[in-house]
Amino acid sequence: MSKKTKIIAIAVTAVVLLALAAGYLYWTGAFDKFLPRKAFVLEEYHASDAAAIEPEEYVPDLILVNKQHTLSEDYEPDIVFYRDTDVPMGRAIVDAYGELSDYIRNNMNDRLFVSSTYRSYDEQQRVFDEEGSDVAALPGESEHQTGLAVDVYVKNFAGKGFIQSKVGMYVNKSCQDYGFIIRYPEGKEDITGFEYEPWHLRYVGHPHAEIIAEYDLTLEEYLGYFAAGKWYKYGDYVIGMCSEDDIKIPTGVDQDSVKFSKDNRGNVFVWGKIA
Ligand SMILES: [Zn+2]
Structure with a gap:
């Protein structure tokens, strides 16, 4: 083998190995942590009005439990x-x-x-x-x-x-x-x-799980984003947070699709599909 052929063979092998290693890292998701995190911003939903409601039932989906927010016996x-x-x-x-x-x-x-x-x-x-x-x-x-x-x-x-x-x-x-x-x-x-x-x-249910995954959040960060009385859009969902004694559904949301969940911080999350 001439010196030139040897160098080419080594170079080709190196490129192939590098490509395989990169492919493996990509496939396992190991690259993800080096990528810049997507800033977490949801589009605001502007309702002309919001109607007060007393929920008949709650789902448990968004309950927060950690060292600061504990559950009773x-x-x-x-x-x-x-x-x-x-x-x-x-x-x-x-x-x-x-x-x-x-x-x-x-x-x-x-x-x-x-x-x-x-x-x-x-x-x-x-x-x-x-x-x-x-x-x-x-x-x-x-x-x-x-x-x-x-x-x-x-x-x-x-x-x-x-x-x-x-x-x-x-x-x-x-x-x-x-x-x-x-x-x-x-x-x-x-x-x-x-x-x-x-x-x-x-x-945590839909669409919360998709949002948390898309923006690489923890449940703490996700729930912490919301402020009482502000509504946000994600896909065909509207999501908002209310205080427990002032629960509302904004106009333009399909009432039958609405769900309510207490968050163990004194708030109720309300979400449903755009009508
Ligand atoms: Zn566990």
């Missing part, structure tokens, strides 16, 4: 068993979780398992006593008490290793399609108060 969500199992889950999430689980079974030839879902205040106390404060949240500070959180794994890939699996990558990239968010993302530990947990999914 008496907080008891609506819990059912998932499909034909003895796994307790919030009624609000069983369908969404089922869809995610079905997708993985039918399209990825793998099975998503649940290691933990609903934990009562007393169970959380027991976990805290057993595992200590480095791993477990104090009772009242765990959103597992809401029934809206699921810890998941696949065979051979549990805990921090979950993200190394194909399913783990899919779940972390696409769980918003099912109404879930990665509640404790990497790099936001100072906001959430928790280490990165690629296995902990939290249901």
Whole structure:
């Protein structure tokens, strides 16, 4: 081989290897953290008026639970068993979780398992006593008490290793399609108060999950964006925050589509589709 051919061969090999490495990093999403974050701005929705309403029922979707916003011992969500199992889950999430689980079974030839879902205040106390404060949240500070959180794994890939699996990558990239968010993302530990947990999914429903994923937010940042009496648009949704004693629906919103959720900070979130 001439010297020139050798140099060309080495150069081509280097380019191919670099391209493969870049492709791998892109596919795993490792590049994402180097990209500048998209500024979180929602378009304002200007209603000509807003009508006062007393909600007949609330969904739990946007309840905030963290070290600053705790749940009392008496907080008891609506819990059912998932499909034909003895796994307790919030009624609000069983369908969404089922869809995610079905997708993985039918399209990825793998099975998503649940290691933990609903934990009562007393169970959380027991976990805290057993595992200590480095791993477990104090009772009242765990959103597992809401029934809206699921810890998941696949065979051979549990805990921090979950993200190394194909399913783990899919779940972390696409769980918003099912109404879930990665509640404790990497790099936001100072906001959430928790280490990165690629296995902990939290249901917040639509369109909140899509917004949180699109703008790379935590639930704290998302809820913190809103101010009482201001309405915002996202796709064909209108979203706003009201104080608990002054709940309103703005004009131009389809009344039948409207949902209400308390946020555990003294506010009620109101959202629905543009009529
Ligand atoms: Zn968890």
